[in-house]
Amino acid sequence: MTILAHIFAVLLLVSLCAGECHDIDTKACELMQQQNPNLCKDPSLSSAACPRFCKLCPLVCHHCEASVLNFTDCSTSKTCQVGEQCMLHQLTSSKDGHHEYRMNCASLEMCDGTGLMPFGRRDIQTHCCSEDMCNFPTTIPTTIPTTIPTTSSPPVCNRNIEILIQDSQDKTASQYNIQFVKDLASHLVIGPTNNLVGLAILDYSVHRRLHIDSHQSLSELMQALDRLPFHQDVSTVTVSDVSHYLTRELDHLHLDGRASYKNSVVIIADHTASPEAHHHLPPHIDGHTGHTQLSSVTVINVGGASPAGLSQLATDSNHVINVNDYASLRNSLSKVLQLICS
Known part of the structure; x- marks a missing residue:
C-alpha cells in the first residue's frame, strides 16, 4: 500500500x-x-477515500415536495436513500398552459411510473437522473411569467469564479443572493477540471467564506451555500479592500494548479452601503494580477449604484448590471452567464 x-x-x-x-x-x-x-x-x-468521486455515495438532489411555479424557488436539497435517483416533475396545466415543478428523490419504481399520483387536468413530464443535483430544468418554457428570464442554452466555459456579495440591511437579501448563486452554479459544470466557485461577503471587511477549490462538485457547493452566514448590516467595505482581496486571492491560484484557467469575478453590490466606504480604485490595480489573468469583472447593482463605488471595478460599462431589487436578481442570470464566459 x-x-x-x-x-x-x-x-x-x-x-x-x-x-x-x-x-x-x-x-x-x-x-x-x-x-x-x-x-x-x-x-x-x-x-x-473517494466514494463521491467514484459515485458510491447516495445522490444529493434538489428537493421541493410542493409544486412551485418558478423552479428557482426550489432552493433546498436533500440526500437521498441508497438506490434512489433524482426526479423532476414538470406539470403543464391543461386549462391555461402554466407550468409547475416538483423536485425530489425517487425510487426506481417511481421513476418507472409506478405509484405516481395524478395532479388534476395536467400534462406531466417526469425525468429521473443519477448525478448530484441533476433534477433541474435545462430549458425555460416560454409560458413562464416574463419576470423570469428566458435564456438560450447557457455558454460553456471553464473558469475560476469569485463571487463577492455586499452585505445588506434588507432582511430578504441573503435568501435572494444565495438563490442567485445557486441558479448560476446550476447552469455551469462544476468540477476540478471545469468551473470552480469561491465566495466572499463584504461587510466591514472582505471575508472569504468559500475557497475557490474547497467545493469541487455541485452538490458540495450547494450544501455549503446553505450554511453561509450574513450579518445583515450596513457594509463599510471600500473599493481598495475589494481590489486588494482580488489581487491576493487570484494571484494565489497558480499555486493550486488553476493557473491555466481564466478568472471571472461577479460582485453583487447593495445600494444601502455606507457612503463613507467610497474610495477610488488604486491606480496599480488592473485586469491582470500577477500569475493569473482576470478575464472579466461583472458588477450587479441592486436598488441603485452602491455608494461604495464598486462599479469602478467592472471591466467596462457593459459589465455593470442594474436591477431594481433583490427579487429581480434572477433577471440578470442570462447576461451574467454570458459575461463570465466572455
Whole structure:
C-alpha cells in the first residue's frame, strides 16, 4: 500500500465518525486516478477515500415536495436513500398552459411510473437522473411569467469564479443572493477540471467564506451555500479592500494548479452601503494580477449604484448590471452567464 493510501486510511476514520459520505480530498482522488485508472474498481480505496468521486455515495438532489411555479424557488436539497435517483416533475396545466415543478428523490419504481399520483387536468413530464443535483430544468418554457428570464442554452466555459456579495440591511437579501448563486452554479459544470466557485461577503471587511477549490462538485457547493452566514448590516467595505482581496486571492491560484484557467469575478453590490466606504480604485490595480489573468469583472447593482463605488471595478460599462431589487436578481442570470464566459 502506498503512503498516500495509508494517509487515506487514517483520514477515513474521521469521515466515518462524522457519518458523512464525502471524498477525503477530491483533488487527491483525481490525482490518484491519473496514477491508477482502476481506482474506482478498488473496493478499499474507492469506498474509503473517494466514494463521491467514484459515485458510491447516495445522490444529493434538489428537493421541493410542493409544486412551485418558478423552479428557482426550489432552493433546498436533500440526500437521498441508497438506490434512489433524482426526479423532476414538470406539470403543464391543461386549462391555461402554466407550468409547475416538483423536485425530489425517487425510487426506481417511481421513476418507472409506478405509484405516481395524478395532479388534476395536467400534462406531466417526469425525468429521473443519477448525478448530484441533476433534477433541474435545462430549458425555460416560454409560458413562464416574463419576470423570469428566458435564456438560450447557457455558454460553456471553464473558469475560476469569485463571487463577492455586499452585505445588506434588507432582511430578504441573503435568501435572494444565495438563490442567485445557486441558479448560476446550476447552469455551469462544476468540477476540478471545469468551473470552480469561491465566495466572499463584504461587510466591514472582505471575508472569504468559500475557497475557490474547497467545493469541487455541485452538490458540495450547494450544501455549503446553505450554511453561509450574513450579518445583515450596513457594509463599510471600500473599493481598495475589494481590489486588494482580488489581487491576493487570484494571484494565489497558480499555486493550486488553476493557473491555466481564466478568472471571472461577479460582485453583487447593495445600494444601502455606507457612503463613507467610497474610495477610488488604486491606480496599480488592473485586469491582470500577477500569475493569473482576470478575464472579466461583472458588477450587479441592486436598488441603485452602491455608494461604495464598486462599479469602478467592472471591466467596462457593459459589465455593470442594474436591477431594481433583490427579487429581480434572477433577471440578470442570462447576461451574467454570458459575461463570465466572455
